[in-house]
Structure formats: C-alpha cells, structure tokens
Amino acid sequence: MTMKKLWVTAALAMTLTACATGPRLAPAGPFETKAYTVNLLSEWNALPVRTDRNKLATVLTKDGPGLNAVYLFSDMKPGDALYNQVSRSRPVPKFNLDMSDLEMVELVTASLERGARIKSLATQNIRPDTFAGNDGIRFDMSGTTVSGLDVEGSALLAVIDGKFNLILFIAPSEYYADKYRGDVDAIFASVAEGNIIG
Numbered sequence: 001m002t003m004k005k006l007w008v009t010a011a012l013a014m015t016l017t018a019c020a021t022g023p024r025l026a027p028a029g030p031f032e033t034k035a036y037t038v039n040l041l042s043e044w045n046a047l048p049v050r051t052d053r054n055k056l057a058t059v060l061t062k063d064g065p066g067l068n069a070v071y072l073f074s075d076m077k078p079g080d081a082l083y084n085q086v087s088r089s090r091p092v093p094k095f096n097l098d099m100s101d102l103e104m105v106e107l108v109t110a111s112l113e114r115g116a117r118i119k120s121l122a123t124q125n126i127r128p129d130t131f132a133g134n135d136g137i138r139f140d141m142s143g144t145t146v147s148g149l150d151v152e153g154s155a156l157l158a159v160i161d162g163k164f165n166l167i168l169f170i171a172p173s174e175y176y177a178d179k180y181r182g183d184v185d186a187i188f189a190s191v192a193e194g195n196i197i198g
Contacts, residue, residue: 023045023046023047024045024046025043025044025045025046026040026043026044026045026046026060027040027043028040028041028042028043031044031046031060031072033058033072033074033075034074034075035074035075035132035160035163035165036074036131036132036160036165036191037132037190037191038072038167038187038190038191039186039187039190040060040183040186040187041182041183041186042183044060044061044062044070044183045060045061045062046058046059046060047059047060047061047065049071050084051073051076051080051081051082051083051084052080052081052082052083052084052085052092052094055076055080057071057072057073057074057082058071058072059071059072060072060187062179062180062183063176063179066172067171067172067176068169068171068176068177068179068180068184069169069170069171070167070168070169070184070187071166071167071168071169071170072166072167073164073165073166073167073168074163074165074166075163075165076095076163076164076165076166077095077162077163077164078094078095078096078097078162079094079095079096080094080095080164081093081094081095081111081115082107082108082111082115082166083111083112083114083115083116084115085114085115086114086115086117087114090114091114092110092111092114092115093106093107093110093111093114095107095164097159097162101126101137102126104137104157104159104164105123105126105137105139105155105157107164108155108157108166108168109121109123109141112141112143112170113143116170117145117146118143118144118145118146118151118170119143119144119145119146120143120144121141121142121143122141122142122143123139123140123141124139124140124141124142125138125139125140126138126139127139129156129192130158130192130193131156131157131158131160131165131191131192132158132160132165132191134158134159134160135158136156136157136158136192137156137157137158138154138155138156138188138192139154139155140152140153140154140155141153141154141155142173149172150172150173150174151170151171151172151173151177152170152171152173152177153168153169153170153171153177154168154169154184154188155167155168155169156188156191156192167187167188167191169184169187169188
C-alpha cells in the first residue's frame with residue numbers, strides 16, 4: 001500500500017461525501033441518528049455528509065474517511081440513493097419497498113461500485129441479524145478501488161417503518177481494516193442488540 005493510493009482514496013471519499021458542515025468530536029457513549037442509536041467505545045470524528053436528494057448521513061472516522069469509515073445512513077425513503085450519481089451511464093440504484101433481502105444487499109454493493117468507485121466488489125457471509133429490534137441483514141465484502149487499493153468492510157441493514165437504514169464500515173485491507181476492529185464491532189453490536197452503554 002502506497003501513500004499515494006491512500007491519499008487518492010481519502011480525497012475520493014471526501015469528494016463523494018462532501019460535508020454539509022464541519023466535523024465534530026463524537027465522544028464515547030451513545031451516538032444518535034434520526035432512526036437509531038449506536039454506542040461508541042471511544043472518541044470518533046463525526047462528519048455530516050450529503051447523499052442523494054441532499055439528505056444527510058454521518059461518517060465516523062478515526063484517521064480520515066479514506067482510511068477508516070463507518071457510514072450511518074438512516075430514514076432513507078423509497079426513491080432515495082446512498083450516493084450522488086457519478087456517471088449518467090451508470091446511475092446509482094435507489095431504494096424501494098419491493099426489494100428482497102438479496103436486492104437490498106445488491107443496492108449497497110452497486111452503490112459502492114457506482115457512487116464510491118469501488119470495483120470488483122464481492123460479498124461474503126450474508127446472514128440474518130437484528131437492527132434496533134428489527135429484522136436485519138449482515139454481510140461482509142471486499143473489493144478494489146479505482147486507484148488499485150484493496151478494501152474490505154461490513155454492513156448491517158434493515159427496513160424500519162418503510163425506511164432504509166444502514167451501517168457500513170469500509171477501510172483499506174492492509175492495516176486499517178483491523179486497526180479499530182474492536183470499536184467497529186461494538187458499533188455494530190450495539191445497534192444489533194439494542195443495548196446502549198453509557
């Protein structure tokens with residue numbers, strides 16, 4: 001892994017998720033979105049980001065979005081997309097209530113491929129889980145960015161009251177994917193189990 005690739009990835013992530021306002025410090029303890037709350041074991045930087053239709057989401061990061069990022073998408077309505085469209089020839093997919101579990105997984109992966117420019121994205125270990133007391137889907141994934149950097153991550157999603165909610169972790173495979181694994185696993189577990197500490 002070269003520093004050039006890391007900076008390209010970081011710049012790409014910041015460009016695709018342009019901040020609505022400045023970052024803020026998210027202390028250890030409960031962190032709220034519109035639809036759910038996660039528990040943070042330690043401090044993170046919280047950056048508000050704009051998705052399709054000018055909706056707001058949040059990215060939590062320790063070292064910068066290109067090095068480790070936990071995206072918190074909440075209350076996405078039918079017709080909403082996770083990312084702004086990058087190419088007219090490859091429109092980003094939009095959520096709809098008729099999607100099957102597999103189609104919602106594909107919504108996430110296709111969004112990353114078309115909106116975040118991660119190619120050769122493969123999913124592993126798709127399994128049922130819970131999300132804030134609701135039925136959810138959990139899966140792992142791995143791929144390569146357009147700059148040639150190997151990345152990996154996990155996702156947990158659920159439709160709650162007709163709205164799409166997603167926690168998405170993505171980081172370079174080398175070093176950064178495991179650097180804060182305990183913190184990331186705790187974030188996923190807190191919303192999966194509905195237990196908030198602090």
